[in-house]
Amino acid sequence: MERLRLEGVGKHFGAIRALDDVSLTLAGGEVLGLMGDNGAGKSTLVKIIAGNFRPSHGSIYLEGETCDFHRPRDAQRSGIEVVYQDLALCDNMSAASNVFLGRELKKSFGPVRIIDYRSMHRKAGELFAQLKSETRPRDLVRRMSGGQRQAVAIARTLLAEPRVVLMDEPTAAISVRQVAEVLELIRRLRDRGISVLLISHRMPDVFSVCDRIAVLRRGELVADMLTETTSPEEVTGLITGAIDSIQRVPA
């Protein structure tokens, strides 16, 4: 069952071609690993799907329907959530406030609507429990470990029932034990039928959770293949350009 489809997506910033004619599909409950060197265009692709940028060319379909996102809020409404590369957390705020940032729960207080912290703490606590994370809703993000911060960023994606979660290097800056935690979180998303696009530079992570692996090189998609049909060596060759390109997914 196809969930997300990109057709001929391209993006240029002035003279820089960040993405060129990228076509890709993602099935329901599938984890797709997206790899590529620095500057290959991975984050740009994520930001296009998430509504931060509009593509210069091409189209995006979510469950067969055309998407035309002008703002991140539009993508969120359609069930697309993102964990950004730098996590996009506010250090000076609590875990719960970060989870609900931009989507605060409100309640009536006389004539005005105010933020409903009690419900936010409760809901955030439930999400962390679901993710089996020890993160506490009232703690300030500033004092959290890398793994807990990831849990906050991931919990945020689960607020509304998401259909697709995009993760931009969720395991880049954290300890080995925490990486295992995050990979577990990704498997939990998948088990709930959510499609995940995982960007990572870490070969072992990609090979342990992804069903498929795609490779971007200088803005072009040079490979799209099932994980069991490839190897870390081959993927490395594709990333560097030692291997030109491979298409190995049954259409």
Added chain:
Amino acid sequence: MTVSLEKAIGHSQHGTLLSRLMNQQVFWVFIAAALGCISLTLVTDTFATERNLFNVTRNFAFVGIIAIGMTTVIASGGIDLSVGASVVLSAVVIGVAMSSGLGFWPSALLALGASLLVGFVNGIVIAYLGIPPFVVTLGMLSLARSLALVLSNNRMIYEFGPDHDLLLALGGGNVLGIPNPLIVMVVLALVMSFVFRWTRWGQYVFAIGGNENAATLTGIAVQRTKVTIYMFSSFTAGVAGILMVGWLGSVTTNLGTAMELTVIAAAVIGGANLAGGEGTVLGAVVGALLIEVIRNSLILLGISTFWQGAFIGTFIVVAVAFERIRALRGQD
């Protein structure tokens, strides 16, 4: 399982009430100000007089009102150097309007409109053109003050038409012995404490100051919010300007000169973090209080007011150093 979930939800990082209090910069600044007041009462027989206290509280209120606006700007990661100029612009506008025969309320609306316009222009240029707030508001400092000069033709205004007495009563009068500017400050402080904590706008001020990029990525209307933040700051300056005219009974074009520095000092001493993301209304008020106590004590003790800068400067550095030390301790 449910028990531990309840515990996690209810868990607070802060310890007992006392240790929480001791960890607050505001608390120590308040102690300093209180000690200042107590020793002045003991050492001089001029401090605790009705007349002096009346002056102290009113001066303090003017700085406090604007410091609340400044704290909002600083908490959002910005700075507003144009507040002193907004004060004089608002004062000149109400002065010119009233002396030409307009009543108090329409004139006050014009004055507030002028200051809101200052903030609007600041905000638009900062948010949409991406020019640093320091530069934009520095330019505005010069521009707004120059407009005030042009409008008043550098004349002193001391006749305010039909509502002359109302203006003077508002700025210089009191209710049950409490100076009106102080009442305005307290009301503003209560409202803004509520807004900071309980409204989206308040949360977004801190989100933008904490991580502007994150705020943008999560879909917060960062640019629009910034415009409103600078408008609020100018608004507080405009309100203070109107009250100051009423208090002084005249408008001169040097009104509010260098006031931005006093106000920023109050905000920073009260715990506003110039890197953004931190600041409290209570801190702004207590910071303003300390500055006024310092100023007043120098006068009463017969020390040259030239020393004022040295004391305030020291307090700024001490306050920020205090914050640094606390942050370093908090890391382990």
